[in-house]
Amino acid sequence: MSLKNNILDLRKRKEEIKKGGGEEAIEKQAQMGKLTARERILAILDENSFHEYDIFVEHSARDFGMEAKVLHGDGVIIGTGTIYNKPVCIFAQDFTVAGGSLGLMHAQKITKIMDHSLKMRVPLIGINDSGGARIQEGVNSLAGYGEIFFRNTLASGVIPQISVILGPCAGGAVYSPALTDFVFVVENISKMFITGPSVIKSVLGEDISMEDLGGARVHAEITGNAHFYAANEQECFEQIKKLITYIPWNNEQKPQPFPAKPPKKVKVEKIVPSDPKLPYDMRDIIKAITDGSDFFEIMEHFAPNILIGFGRMEGETVGFVANQPMVLAGVLDTDSSDKAARFIRFCDAFNIPIVTLEDLPGYLPGVDQEHSGVIRHGAKILYAYSEATVPKITVILRKAYGGGYIAMNSRHLRADFVFAWPTAEIAVMGPEGAANIVFRKEIMEAEDPEAMRQQKIQEYKEKFANPYVAAAKGYIDEVIEPEETRSRILHALKVSKNKNISMPVKKHGIPPF
């Protein structure tokens, strides 16, 4: 055989493998509105940048007649490529090959590319589309999952890890995405659950569809497992590529700066009603201070009473955490605490300064909240802010009451700069609640208790519901005019650039997970 023939033979082999599970399986995949694994990788990466490895890997199953079966690439594609010319590692499970089921070699391909991403300090993108463990491979499948979870954990906080759920991801398999930083789901395509509808039906007699149990909307809205929700795969890929622009390649770098851009001109003081009981959309405030009025929101549909996401200020990525008075008056609760705390930890791990915009009446009251553990969930936010060493800036717009005041990156948790608008009310609780307690006797004994209550509320308001009591103690650094918000934050970010503080040496903390 001449060299030419060798080359032709190689090409033929590769062409064969690239057919994945064959035309029929690919047709089925398309009917479900799904792209193939290869198409997905090519859609996410820069043109002509994808380089594949382990294409000739074969499965190692030797039982149940599996030895005679050929599974191209063992149902997963791994490789490296670039996004906006920066390197990433990527894998995509191929549902057309044995349902993307995970066996020993399949898992070894994934862990190989995971090891690469950690060694090379580049982000990892994992596309999940798999029926689950390959039953015929028995405990080897479980071993494979375990090796993946272990690597997810090792890489956590070192490189950004992105999971894209583009098909089923069931049973133990769900824990890899759950260990990663950002999970993307797509309507009608993503399905995630520990036990599926059929098991639930047989054991519990409860009838539920896959979509209602663990569809994209469920995870974006109810469980909080997903960070980004898209109507179709293309939109999902755009979201991934946008996210990538805001985050650094690893924990030793900063996000890439962009050219500075002013926000659209709006009067911020016109957005916020002076009555602290009236709502407004906090997104309008964020967009009034970010470059190009761009706010890339994360977990938009889950716990919408708190907002998290990225924006840029003079070209630099900033992580925003903000109470949303438009939903549940912006209270903290179990879900919003989880949502904010994890985001704060991401920002801290990846050198992204945090700007906190505060306007909340406190914690959500209720038996369900207490019984679902608002104490331990709420503690996460305190922990996350306290341990964060990136620049931390707080602006108090209106209400900052009680435990909510402390939790939202207060001076006491080592905020670097705390600003307050003149409308800020920094107090142990709102005037209504406080007056009822402090002046209980006077109100009860008054001829007209309601009139007395109103009078005392007013008295308390004048005395405590302002930023000056806290300013007099230095708990806030400056009372600023609303229109100064952007310029003050910009300056604070500028002088915080070389922030360098050290924490007590320890193996690791024990956050209230």
Next chain:
Amino acid sequence: MAEEVKLDHLIVQGAMYKTTLTAKFKHRKAWKSPNPNLIYSFIPGTVIEVLVKPGQKVKQGETLILLEAMKMHNNIVMPFDGEVVKVNVQPKDLVSKKEAMIEVRPR
């Protein structure tokens, strides 16, 4: 602020805020004080056997029901000395979590 947003009310520490409510908040379960005379299923499962009848006197710790859940047989026992008032389940019934399976009363 978009005008078409329909606002609800939420009371936090005596103050009434105008805001929107989430579906999760609206669907939260109202707290009900548990009735000590109702024996609830602590886990979803299948009733294997009912060992008592209405009117029967039962001592504390005696088994009332065998409930299979997660491939385990669980003894559902009498919490105090008393009498069976009403049995709401029979063998092969599928029960969900927190279903009142038996009503009893102390002696």
